[in-house]
Amino acid sequence: MSAEKSPDTRERILVAAAGLLAEGGGDAVSTRAVSAAAGVQAPTLYRLFGDKKGLLEAVTVYGFERYLADKKAMEATGDPVEDLRRGWDLHIEFALTHPAFYVLMYGAVRPGERPAASGKTYGLLLGMLEHAARAGRLRIPVDAAAEMIQATSVGVALALITAPADNRDMGLSGRTRDTVLAALTTDPAPDGGDDTLASRAIALDAALTPRPDSLTTGEATLLHEWLTRLASG
Known part of the structure; x- marks a missing residue:
């Protein structure tokens, strides 16, 4: 493998681009500036990333990986709703600590397309919610x-991120988080689960994922539809 295509070269370019992004936003991430900061020739950057669009997409993935590292390091508390609360707070903390990354990750979107890298973070959210569902x-x-x-x-x-620093309502996140989680989750019942039909249907549906061997694909699909209808009723 040539030096210009080695993982170290690619990593050096991404680190340089990330630094420019953090300091000056997306406009600062020009191919010329990144090449100079990384100590490589422009043709090397083009061969590795194609163009500026390809570079920014790679930097977006790099940002998601940093976010995921923090998210995965968060230890479970044993309370699935508290884990959701902490996951929300970590999300907002990352946004405010790395605003240029966050805007590139979530703000610079194209209609009808979800950033590919965001699928991993969305998967973690689904996992936490499935845990809450199984707990009723x-x-x-x-x-x-x-x-x-x-x-x-x-x-x-x-x-x-877009609010002026001297007029930023830092209580907005906590109020919205608590309102959303109150609408989506329940307090545990004395027997360890919630006593509503909807939450019991959701818990059973989550417990049956993946499909048990005792059910055919058709039976599992029909049962999922029934449980979803009960959960929505």
Whole structure:
């Protein structure tokens, strides 16, 4: 492998681009500036990333990987709703600590396309919600809850990033988080689970994922539809 295509060269370019992004935003990440900061020739950058668009996409993935490292390092508390609360706070903290990365990750989007790298973070959110569902703590199905949390947390993060520093309402995140989680989750019942039909249906649906060997694909699909209908009723 040539030096210009080695992982070290690629990493050096990404680190340089990330530094320029943090200091000056997306406009600062020109191919000329990145090449100079990384100590490589422009043709090397083009061969590795194609063009500026390809470079920015790679930097977006790099940013998601940093976020995921923090997210995965978060230890479970044993309370699935508290884990969701802490996951929200970590999301907002990352946004405010790395605003240029965050805007590139969540703000610079194309209609109809979800950033490919965001699938991993969304998968972690689904995992936390499935844990809450199995514990009987969700009021609505996992997928619907994930969409609501994703939409509101990203909206809050972008609102805080774009607000003037001297007029930033730092209580906005906590108020929105608590309102959303109160709408989506329940307190544990004395017997260790929630006593509503909807939450019990959601818990059973989560417990049956993946499909048990005792059910055919058709039976599992039909049961999922029934449980979803009960959960939505």
